[in-house]
Amino acid sequence: MPTRPTASLLLDNPTISKTLDDLASSHTIERIWTRDHTLWKSSPTEIDNRLGWLTVLDHMQDGLTELRSFAKAAREARITDVVLLGMGGSSLGPEVLRCTFGSAKGFPKLWVLDSTVPGWVRQVTKAIQPARTLFLVASKSGGTIEVMSLFAHFWELVRRTKGNRGGAQFVAITDPGTGLEQLARERGFWRTFTNQPDIGGRYSVLSYFGLVPAALLGLDVGKLLSRALTMRESCRNTSSPKDNPGAALGGMMAAMAMAGRDKVTLLTSPALNSFGLWVEQLLAESTGKEGTGIVPVAGEPLASPTAYGADRLFVALRLKGDRNAALDRSIIALQRAGHPVFRLNLADRYDLGGEFFRWEFATAVAGHALGIHPFDQxxxxxxxxxxxxxxxxxxxxxxxxxxxxxxxxxxxxxxxxxxxxxxxxxxxxxxxxxxxxxxxxxxxxxxxxxxxxxxxxxxxxxxxxxxxxxxxxxxxxxxxxxxxxxxxxxxxxxxxxxxxxxxxxxxxxxxxxxxxxxxxxxxxxxxxxxxxxxxxxxxxxxxTPAKAGRRKPAAKKRPLPKRRTHR
Known part of the structure; x- marks a missing residue:
């Protein structure tokens, strides 16, 4: 079961309580689940066709056998490396999974390439064995300039490699009817995973965009989905926003932002450091518009409480059994200094499945509270x-x-x-x-x-x-x-x-x-x-102020010569 925040007293803050009461009176939770676009804007544009993340878990559950058999086939083909070519929502979720879990024993190494900087392209190119590499070409639109440029580079690399298997070394993940889907047919890609089209890129980690790379890493995709499904059921709770893990987080972030604490600063256990990459995109791209928004701060070095201004809300994700000493000290110091800290406990790394859904739901709630459209960009x-x-x-x-x-x-x-x-x-x-x-x-x-x-x-x-x-x-x-x-x-x-x-x-x-x-x-x-x-x-x-140099030790005084006594 998803754990309740241990800093639940923060939800009793008058500013936050008022926002949570407003969410209850506007029936925010119920309206999200009925896909009522007027919760955010009067026009359904990019809302009606962006709420598939609420139900995609069911489709992925049905596709578990397919994902497992595909990962098994990749191992049997002696694939040693998987290179994901993607940007934004197509790459950041897989990057979190790669950094958090790594590859299971006997499964290929995953490289996430979401850059056009030539040094980065060259680095990945040199690191792989092209003939034993599988390339995931991931793009919702199917025509992103970065992704298609990277595809052209690696297609040419494979073509010139002895022992290449041509299109059989490429897999597409895209929406139905895109240019990438057509390209995959024309070039004879091994597989095309056609994603549910009513999901925005930054809400797609629990769809094929995140789960195909997860399966290739050797993760227990069923367990990851199970944690997400449990969190989803908790986010259906309409008794009170305070008791709904997604609504509580979203209402709190929005309330604090409107009160001037708009810098949501993530503090994490070491194993969860990369989670901030995904949260950054979700919060920034969803809420940063119309002159308002939540500023996500991830990966910032820990510092003493005096280094932080009064514009911060801290959210701490603590993984049980990790090296948490520094994190725990920071949480205590920040709370003693009067900074708001909201703590979330993860029993193990698979709880990330639940956190993905919690933060998606929270972002949708925060969008309503802030009066903006959380699904366009x-x-x-x-x-x-x-x-x-x-x-x-x-x-x-x-x-x-x-x-x-x-x-x-x-x-x-x-x-x-x-x-x-x-x-x-x-x-x-x-x-x-x-x-x-x-x-x-x-x-x-x-x-x-x-x-x-x-x-x-x-x-x-x-x-x-x-x-x-x-x-x-x-x-x-x-x-x-x-x-x-x-x-x-x-x-x-x-x-x-x-x-x-x-x-x-x-x-x-x-x-x-x-x-x-x-x-x-x-x-x-x-x-x-x-x-x-x-x-x-x-x-x-x-x-950095120059440090005062150490004072040199005073030279030893020579003893004065003894006075001669004249007799």
Whole structure:
């Protein structure tokens, strides 16, 4: 059974209680289950055809045998690697499952490639054995530029590989009637998993988009679904929003956001760190519009309570049996300092199935309480259009538009001069991840927190364009945006296109920067140079007060010579 929040006293906060009472009086829970679109907007557009996540679990239960037999067939085909080519809702759920569970013994390794940065593409290309790799081409629309560019690259790689099995090494996951579905037929893909079409990408983790990769990892998909089904039944509870796990979380987040605590900060046990990637997209893309929204803060380093402003709501996900000492200390310290902390307990990793559904339901509830449409994403299309425009300029003019050139220190100084209570700093990195780079970005986030007491977020581009990008442009104008871009060298061509992966990534970075500036968002760009880690460390040094040097021990005084006594 889903566990009740141990911080349930937080739900008795007068601000939250009023919002929960409002949810009860408007019959929010009942209206969600009857698919009443007027709960959110008078027009049914992108609501009527986006509520399939409420019932997709039943369809997936029916498809369990199919998923298991497919995973078994992949093992029998001696597949050693699975590369998922997807963006946003097609990739972030599988990435959480990959990081949280890993591959079961005897099952292939999963790579989630949701980037056009050539270093990242090259890294995955070098790591796999092409002839023994299965490629999952995952796209709801079936035509996302990143996914189709990646497909072209790996199709060509397989074609040139000795022992390749052609289309039999590719699997499509898409909606019915898409260009990807047709491509799969034409190229002879091994399988096409046609997803239920009335599910938005960010609500699709418990559909084929999440469960096909889960099955290939060797997860017990039946157990994952069972936990989700149990949570779904609990979210049908109409006796009181306080007793409904999804409604309680959604009402609390909305109430706190309207009261000024709009930075929902996730604290997690170490094994659950990646869960924030999925929550970021769900909350940011669903609520970040019409000048309002919830700002999800995930992966931020732990700090003392004094580092946090009064704009935070903390949600802690604690996994039983994990290394929880640091998390537990932080929870106690934050509560003692008066910060609101809502704690969720997970008995084991499969409880993530329940959490996926809880947070989906909570986001739908929060959307109603905030008065916004939680199922559209108007500014995501804007970013796609900007990328297309920049690419067109490059094709016709042979160059990118000129941008202001500042040194890294000048750019960060200019941006942080605007730091103030309720603001947040978003770091947007168009580069190849590495443990060293991740560590330097975390250290920079902590330095900003300690110096300016503002929230920080971090995301890799272009992944974040399909996640927090909607919030950045459509949400509250409280963000400060720091874009990091590497040199994209050596580059990787995109077969049969005039542009390379480096050109595409640069176009996405330029287009997004221009879009942020059009929306009057403070945004600067930093060239990472040949050594990205060193560049970021120089910014950390700029923010970190020089430590007073240790005082040298005083030199020993030589004993004075004895006075001679004159007789």
């Amino acid at each position: 108007p500014n995501v299309q804007e970013s796609k259009d900007n990328t297309a425009r920049v690419l067109k300029d490059v094709e016709t003019q042979g160059r990118f538009p000129s941008l202001p050139m500042l040194t890294p220190k000048q750019a960060l100084t200019q941006l942080l001069e605007q730091a103030a209570p309720n603001r947040y700093l978003a770091m947007l990195a168009y580069t190849t991840p590495s443990p060293q780079l991740d560590a330097s970005i975390r250290a920079l986030r902590k330095a900003v927190m300690l110096r300016h007491h503002i929230a920080t977020t971090a995301g890799y581009g272009p992944r974040y364009l399909h996640s927090t990008g909607q919030l950045h442009k459509g949400g509250p104008n409280s963000g400060l945006f720091l874009e990091f871009v590497d040199g994209m060298k050596p580059d990787v061509p995109v077969p049969e296109k005039f542009y390379s992966f480096g050109t595409l990534a640069q176009a996405q970075a330029v287009g997004d920067l221009q879009s942020l500036q059009t929306h009057q968002r403070p945004a600067v760009r930093i060239a990472l140079g040949p050594n990205p880690v060193r560049t970021i460390r120089s910014l950390i040094a700029m923010l």
